[in-house]
Amino acid sequence: MMQDEQLSLTLRALGHPVRLEILRILMARADSCCCNDVTDCLSLAQSTVSQHLKVLLDAGIIERKAQGTRNNYCVRTDRLEAFGTSVARYLEQLGNQAICEKSLASAS
Template sequence: MQDEDLAGVMRALGHPVRLSIMRMLAAQRQNPCCCTDVTQSLPLAQSTVSQHIKVLLDAGLIERQARGTRNCYTLRIERLAAVNQACGGLFSGLCKPTATPHLANELA
C-alpha cells in the first residue's frame, strides 16, 4: 500500500463516528448492516450517518450491497488486511532504535 493511499485511509478512520461504524460492521460480519441499522445505533441524523458511510466507501474500507430498496454495508476484509499490514510495517519501522548517536542517547 502506497503512503498516499494509507494516508487517505487514516483520514477516513480519523473520526470517532466512523470508527464506531467500522466496529458495528465488524460485529455484524455475517449480516450486512443497512444505513437504518447504523442510524438506530448512533445518536445522529440519517443524513449525517450517510455522509460518514460515504467517506468509508470512498476510502475503500466498506462496500455497498443493494438489497431491494436498501443499501447494506460490509467491511472489505482484504482492504483492511492491507491497511493492517501497512500500519504494522509503519509502526515497527518507527519504533526501531535509530543509528543516529544523538537520538539514541536521548531515547536511553
C-alpha cells in the same frame, strides 16, 4: 511517496470516533446491514450517517451492495488487514531508520 497518500487516506477515514463505531456496528452482525440499521445505533441524522458511510466507502474500507430497496454495507476485512499491515510496516521502518542512523553516528 505514493504509498503515503493511500495510507494517510485510510488513516483520515478512520480518524473519527463515529466511523470507528460504525465499523464496529457493521462487524457485529452476521447479516450485512443498511444505513437505517446503523443510524438506529447512533444519535445522528440519517444523512450524517450516510455521509460517514461514504467516507469509509471512498477509502475502500467498506463495500455497498444494493439489495432491493435498501443498500447493504459490509466491511472489507481484507482492506482493514492491509491497513494494519501498512501501519505496522510504517512504524517498523521508522524504527529501523532510527537504528540505522544511530549506528552510523556512533561509528563516526
